[in-house]
Amino acid sequence: MAQLRERTILKHFDSDPLHMFESRVNIPAESRHALIELLNARLVDTIDLQSQAKFAHWNVKGHNFYQLHLLFDSIAEHLEEGVDLIAERITALGGRANGTVRQAAAHSSLKEYDLNALNGIEHVRVLADRLASLSNSTREAIDRSDDLGDKGTSDLFTEIVRTADKDLYFLESHLQAE
Numbered sequence: 001m002a003q004l005r006e007r008t009i010l011k012h013f014d015s016d017p018l019h020m021f022e023s024r025v026n027i028p029a030e031s032r033h034a035l036i037e038l039l040n041a042r043l044v045d046t047i048d049l050q051s052q053a054k055f056a057h058w059n060v061k062g063h064n065f066y067q068l069h070l071l072f073d074s075i076a077e078h079l080e081e082g083v084d085l086i087a088e089r090i091t092a093l094g095g096r097a098n099g100t101v102r103q104a105a106a107h108s109s110l111k112e113y114d115l116n117a118l119n120g121i122e123h124v125r126v127l128a129d130r131l132a133s134l135s136n137s138t139r140e141a142i143d144r145s146d147d148l149g150d151k152g153t154s155d156l157f158t159e160i161v162r163t164a165d166k167d168l169y170f171l172e173s174h175l176q177a178e
């Protein structure tokens with residue numbers, strides 16, 4: 001019985017990876033489908049980057065250790081908040097939030113973190129590159145979701161971009177006097 005149930009779920013997953021439900025939200029199903037795809041793409045990148053910021057938080061070394069340790073953790077916390085906002089927008093639109101660690105690893109568009117980064121400036125540089133990539137693709141998603149007639153989602157992406165750009169400024173300020 002357990003086996004049969006597992007097969008049914010897998011079959012459903014294969015034929016409809018977005019696992020859409022009907023919804024009273026009055027955005028046409030076709031647009032919701034595109035929005036859920038867009039949101040799931042942003043979700044996996046944001047989960048990936050949250051783990052990368054934690055990697056930086058744990059492993060940074062050097063005389064700026066403590067302030068960077070705290071800064072990287074605050075960036076990871078902001079990304080974690082973004083993950084939850086995105087995931088719950090997906091489910092609010094009737095979709096399934098595909099945000100396990102394995103789904104994120106399989107579908108993220110971000111480059112893997114530089115695992116050889118050691119001192120503060122190296123970590124700041126790598127994290128700034130990754131955060132800029134995330135912020136810029138989320139910026140594109142603002143317009144795309146607006147075009148799809150969903151100001152709720154474009155507002156959500158706007159909020160994430162505003163925070164990501166501020167965190168990027170905090171990182172880049174370490175590099176601009178180099």
Ligand SMILES: [Fe+2]
Binds near residue numbers: 057073
């Ligand atoms: Fe910590």
